[in-house]
Amino acid sequence: MLSRGDAVVYKCRGMYKVEEIGTLDFSFADSKKKYYTLQSIEDAKDKAYVPTDDEKNIRRPVSFEEAKHLLDCVDKIEVLSVKNEKFREQEYKDCISDFKPENWVRVLRTLYTRTKRRGSMTSMDKKYQMLLEHALYSEMQYVLGISAAELSRLLTSNLAKI
Numbered sequence: 001m002l003s004r005g006d007a008v009v010y011k012c013r014g015m016y017k018v019e020e021i022g023t024l025d026f027s028f029a030d031s032k033k034k035y036y037t038l039q040s041i042e043d044a045k046d047k048a049y050v051p052t053d054d055e056k057n058i059r060r061p062v063s064f065e066e067a068k069h070l071l072d073c074v075d076k077i078e079v080l081s082v083k084n085e086k087f088r089e090q091e092y093k094d095c096i097s098d099f100k101p102e103n104w105v106r107v108l109r110t111l112y113t114r115t116k117r118r119g120s121m122t123s124m125d126k127k128y129q130m131l132l133e134h135a136l137y138s139e140m141q142y143v144l145g146i147s148a149a150e151l152s153r154l155l156t157s158n159l160a161k162i
Contacts, residue, residue, distance in 0.1 A: 014134060015040070062139065077102060
């Protein structure tokens, strides 16, 4: 169970804080259910409402040690082996469905490898790159307390080792 003020990762949308826990006064909300009201750390206009009994879309951020280890091992994470191009997007979705940063990196490495091999990036690949870079950067910056520029330098140098 989360408490007010806890930091969480919400899907692939970035870092949020638990602002409130309770029922909602919205027509779409079950008045008998309790919800977490999540406030984006990066965007004051972005709120999310997640039922307290459905925590599969939120998780606590990784620890400082886990974040450092992930950044140190980025170049060792295997890329996805997509067997059929028709199912590429579904493979991306399946890989990131647990909202874990190591799987975000797996898809990012796949995207970088594919772009390097092809010489260009498809619009679908660009969509997933933007989504996952935002999610990964949001969490890593929060956990490590470093700037976006420093994180970008660390990640890009390791992701480029293809």
